[in-house]
Amino acid sequence: xxxxxxxxxxxxxxxxxxxxxxxxxxxxxxxxxxxxxxxxxxxxxxxxxxxxxxxxxxxxxxxxxxxxxxxxxxxxxxxxxxxxxxxxxxxxxxxxxxxxxxxxxxxxxxxxxxxxxxxxxxxxxxxxxxxxxxxxxxxxxxxxxxxxxxxxxxxxxxxxxxxxxxxxxxxxxxxxxxxxxxxxxxxxxxxxxxxxxxxxxxxxxxxxxxxxxxxxxxxxxxxxxxxxxxxxxxxxxxxxxxxxxxxxxxxxxxxxxxxxxxxxxxxxxxxxxxxxxxxxxxxxxxxxxxxxxxxxxxxxxxxxxxxxxxxxxxxxxxxxxxxxxxxxxxxxxxxxxxxxxxxxxxxxxxxxxxxxxxxxxxxxxxxxxxxxxxxxxxxxxxxxxxxxxxxxxxxxxxxxxxxxxxxxxxxxxxxxxxx
Amino acid sequence: xxxxxxxxxxxxxxxxxxxxxxxxxxxxxxxxxxxxxxxxxxxxxxxxxxxxxxxxxxxxxxxxxxxxxxxxxxxxxxxxxxxxxxxxxxxxxxxxxxxxxxxxxxxxxxxxxxxxxxxxxxxxxxxxxxxxxxxxxxxxxxxxxxxxxxxxxxxxxxxxxxxxxxxxxxxxxxxxxxxxxxxxxxxxxxxxxxxxxxxxxxxxxxxxxxxxxxxxxxxxxxxxxxxxxxxxxxxxxxxxxxxxxxxxxxxxxxxxxxxxxxxxxxxxxxxxxxxxxxxxxxxxxxxxxxxx
Numbered sequence: 001x002x003x004x005x006x007x008x009x010x011x012x013x014x015x016x017x018x019x020x021x022x023x024x025x026x027x028x029x030x031x032x033x034x035x036x037x038x039x040x041x042x043x044x045x046x047x048x049x050x051x052x053x054x055x056x057x058x059x060x061x062x063x064x065x066x067x068x069x070x071x072x073x074x075x076x077x078x079x080x081x082x083x084x085x086x087x088x089x090x091x092x093x094x095x096x097x098x099x100x101x102x103x104x105x106x107x108x109x110x111x112x113x114x115x116x117x118x119x120x121x122x123x124x125x126x127x128x129x130x131x132x133x134x135x136x137x138x139x140x141x142x143x144x145x146x147x148x149x150x151x152x153x154x155x156x157x158x159x160x161x162x163x164x165x166x167x168x169x170x171x172x173x174x175x176x177x178x179x180x181x182x183x184x185x186x187x188x189x190x191x192x193x194x195x196x197x198x199x200x201x202x203x204x205x206x207x208x209x210x211x212x213x214x215x216x217x218x219x220x221x222x223x224x225x226x227x228x229x230x231x232x233x234x235x236x237x238x239x240x241x242x243x244x245x246x247x248x249x250x251x252x253x254x255x256x257x258x259x260x261x262x263x264x265x266x267x268x269x270x271x272x273x274x275x276x277x278x279x280x281x282x283x284x285x286x287x288x289x290x291x292x293x294x295x296x297x298x299x300x301x302x303x304x305x306x307x308x309x310x311x312x313x314x315x316x317x318x319x320x321x322x323x324x325x326x327x328x329x330x331x332x333x334x335x336x337x338x339x340x341x342x343x344x345x346x347x348x349x350x351x352x353x354x355x356x357x358x359x360x361x362x363x364x365x366x367x368x369x370x371x372x373x374x375x376x377x378x379x380x381x382x383x384x385x386x387x388x389x390x391x392x393x394x395x396x397x398x399x400x401x402x403x404x405x406x407x408x409x410x411x412x413x414x415x416x417x418x419x
Numbered sequence: 420x421x422x423x424x425x426x427x428x429x430x431x432x433x434x435x436x437x438x439x440x441x442x443x444x445x446x447x448x449x450x451x452x453x454x455x456x457x458x459x460x461x462x463x464x465x466x467x468x469x470x471x472x473x474x475x476x477x478x479x480x481x482x483x484x485x486x487x488x489x490x491x492x493x494x495x496x497x498x499x500x501x502x503x504x505x506x507x508x509x510x511x512x513x514x515x516x517x518x519x520x521x522x523x524x525x526x527x528x529x530x531x532x533x534x535x536x537x538x539x540x541x542x543x544x545x546x547x548x549x550x551x552x553x554x555x556x557x558x559x560x561x562x563x564x565x566x567x568x569x570x571x572x573x574x575x576x577x578x579x580x581x582x583x584x585x586x587x588x589x590x591x592x593x594x595x596x597x598x599x600x601x602x603x604x605x606x607x608x609x610x611x612x613x614x615x616x617x618x619x620x621x622x623x624x625x626x627x628x629x630x631x632x633x634x635x636x637x638x639x640x641x642x643x644x645x646x647x648x649x650x651x652x653x654x655x656x657x658x659x660x661x662x663x664x665x666x667x668x669x670x671x672x673x674x675x676x677x678x679x680x681x682x683x684x685x686x687x688x689x690x691x692x693x694x695x696x697x698x699x700x701x702x703x704x705x706x707x708x709x710x711x
Contacts, residue, residue: 021706028702032695038517039691043660080680151590153678156491156509156670158589173589176494292592293675299587301498 054226055233057257062221065237065255067213073262078141078293079230079284081204085133086274087391122172124179127152127159147294162296169296178298181307204279208253208262218242218339229254229263230281241340245413246270247393248340259286269392276393336405336417343407343417379411383418432439441545445557449523455561459568462578465515466573473497474580477482492589493668500577501586501596504603505673508566508610513646513667516565516610521638523561524621527554528704530631538709546620547705555622555697564612570607592675602672609669613685616662616692617642623700626707659684662692 031351060068130136130152137153151160157174170179192344234254241248254264298304332411334345376387379397386399388411395403397414405414449455473496491509495502528551531537540550577583586599594602621638628634645661648654658664665685671678 025702025706031701031702034697035691035694035698039695080678151674153671153674156589156667158591158674160591162591169591171591173591174491174494178499296591297593299495299591299593300584301495301499304588401624 004407006162018330033058055257057226057233057235060223060235062223062237065223065235066221068260069208069212069237069253069255069262074140074259074261074286075144076288076297077261077284077286078289079139080134080282081138081140082278082280082282083138084135084275084278085131086135086276087393092310124161127170141289141293143289143291143294149293150288162294164294164296167296169298169304171296171299176299176302178302178304180298180304200336204253204262204265204281207265207267207277207279208255212239218341224252226257226262227254229256230284232263232284233257234263243341246340247395247408247410254280256284267393271392273392284300337407341407341409341413343409343414345405345406345417347402347404377411379415381415381418386418388414431509441549441553441708442539443554445553446560449527449557449561450564454526455523458522459565462511462519462565462569464571465511466503466569466576467649469493469507469510470496470573470576470580473503491667495587496577497581497693499586499599500579500581500583501574501599501603502574503568503577503581504563504586504607505670507569508606508669509667511569512610512613512669513663514642516569517614517663518639519565520558520562520614520618521621522635524544524558524618525634525636525638527558527622528625528700529634530625530626532629532709533631541709548701551622551626551697551701554691555619555700558618558622559611559615563611566607566611566614568601574603588675589670589673594675606669606672609682609685612689613666613669614689616689616696619693619696620662620698623696623703626700626704627701660688661689664688 017021018352042397139149139153141149146163146165148163149160151158154174157172159173160169160171162171166182168181171177172179218241220240220242222240224238224240227234227236234256237253239251240251249268249270250274252264252266252268253262255261256263261284263284265277266275266280267277268275336345345412375390376398379386379388382399383399383403386397389396389398390411393408394406395409395411395414397411397418399405399418403418405418407414407417409417469490473493477497490506492502492505496506531540541547574674584594584596586596587593587604617638620641621634624637624641625631625634627636642663646663649658649661649664665681665688668681668685670679671682
């Protein structure tokens with residue numbers, strides 16, 4: 001049969017179709033290429049264009065801005081927060097067992113943290129450890145001091161903590177389990193509260209408050225222009241520790257110009273590179289959230305764990321399981337020094353736990369000695385000898401007699417502090 | 420095949436119904452095939468398997484998947500049969516559904532060429548562009564049909580084996596069964612939409628070769644490759660642009676309030692893949708020699 005070639009008789013005529021078949025072919029193939037090109041250009045250009053316009057705001061001094069943050073009284077807020085944490089994982093003690101350490105190094109930090117025992121993950125403490133690595137999307141809503149909700153958006157699942165008055169619920173949809181605790185109303189602000197209190201550590205407000213609380217003579221605070229965060233005009237506050245031994249380079253806080261609410265928090269290490277902690281609102285709304293947001297009844301068939309207050313893990317223990325990026329998480333430990341250069345000192349957790357904690361801290365040095373050498377650097381000083389484990393921000397010194405010193409300070413400062 | 424319909428349609432080329440009749444004939448030719456019916460049968464069997472397995476496992480009380488293992492939502496299935504719809508869609512979306520789409524899309528042009536019927540289709544004064552549009556549209560109809568087969572089969576099995584009632588969203592809030600059903604319908608729509616990217620990819624591959632089998636194998640192979648690439652943390656820079664990357668975002672419809680970011684990302688990404696590969700298919704199909 002004759003070749004059935006495309007001819008003008010059966011084809012719609014294109015305006016440009018006057019050339020040879022080869023040229024026509026080239027023009028047609030240009031269409032998908034053009035679409036892909038336009039898409040690529042849009043992906044590349046839109047963020048750049050969006051960034052260009054820093055808002056024009058009246059000048060403000062650093063003192064006034066700090067006062068604005070302190071006076072900020074935002075009761076009703078809802079929005080989406082993106083938290084990205086990059087501690088430089090290998091020595092993260094939080095739940096990273098030796099087995100999952102390799103994954104952790106391969107940047108699959110989230111998976112590493114998830115590798116722990118599944119039963120434990122419904123409790124808010126265990127979830128907090130997960131936030132210590134990788135990138136997470138949080139949805140927050142608050143209406144006064146009594147009603148709060150925080151959800152971690154996961155792939156096809158969600159972990160929500162709802163606080164309504166003295167009732168506190170944590171719901172994990174992936175496992176359909178509920179963690180319930182009752183906090184006395186007057187103790188709502190007490191330090192030992194679990195749930196949203198602990199999660200608030202990850203919100204831009206709390207992080208900013210901590211950084212500003214540490215601001216004293218050892219700190220330089222400046223206002224560095226303006227920025228747009230989550231569609232709102234904000235001032236940029238830069239907090240820098242003056243002490244040489246601190247590993248913290250700078251803390252940048254974007255403060256909402258109208259409400260004084262910190263919208264973005266970025267902590268960069270002195271060694272440079274990507275931010276260690278970056279928490280920012282991507283969407284924020286100061287309207288009153290729907291009341292139903294804070295209602296929670298355990299779903300049918302969900303496994304409910306009651307948290308009796310006496311079972312509550314003491315803060316110190318919880319802290320030692322967690323990342324230690326915020327040294328005040330280790331309130332059970334002995335703190336040497338003040339503010340930016342404080343160093344926490346505590347005994348290595350003993351007992352059967354130890355093996356699973358990735359550190360196998362010190363004692364079984366015979367078998368694990370070579371491993372310790374490969375993970376940490378051997379040091380010695382007036383305290384004897386030990387190993388220093390470094391992350392991008394926190395250095396940890398584990399001495400051979402089982403003491404642990406940790407802080408956001410240089411190795412030399414740790415060795416000096418250990419006695 | 421459908422040459423007869425096309426010729427009849429060609430007789431009233433001026434009528435606006437003409438486009439429709441070409442489309443209709445393509446749809447019937449897709450759904451009249453044994454292969455298509457077998458594919459839909461396999462898809463319908465997945466929810467039955469999952470439902471029966473969960474029923475047997477939890478026969479002595481308790482719920483499946485309290486350890487968080489298994490496909491998404493499986494721990495909720497015993498409490499509410501509607502969750503079997505979500506579980507089944509989550510279980511079939513990564514592989515079964517796109518594979519079925521890949522088979523149908525890959526076969527659409529290359530299959531006709533292989534059987535020697537493509538030239539007869541082109542004898543009709545339909546124009547290659549229209550023919551290609553009709554082929555793509557019928558593939559999209561199959562996307563929707565395949566998704567609905569999974570959803571309806573899951574709903575039926577879920578209603579038979581498990582109780583129905585108020586639906587607990589993954590945020591922990593309860594909504595009425597009616598609203599849950601509406602959300603399930605919206606999810607089926609989103610899942611069908613998630614497949615238009617691979618449908619266009621399959622159509623493009625199909626215009627490259629005269630062997631239907633080769634086109635299907637290439638499409639499914641590409642799917643597997645891209646799915647694997649989506650798993651490597653080292654490739655995280657390109658992952659947001661891989662077509663399966665946001666597939667599981669349909670679950671975001673089950674949050675309260677609904678989390679739109681990834682759903683919109685998914686829609687944009689699928690539209691982009693559809694536009695690029697459909698126009699590539701068009702460029703190839705309207706400028707090549709058809710000899711069989």
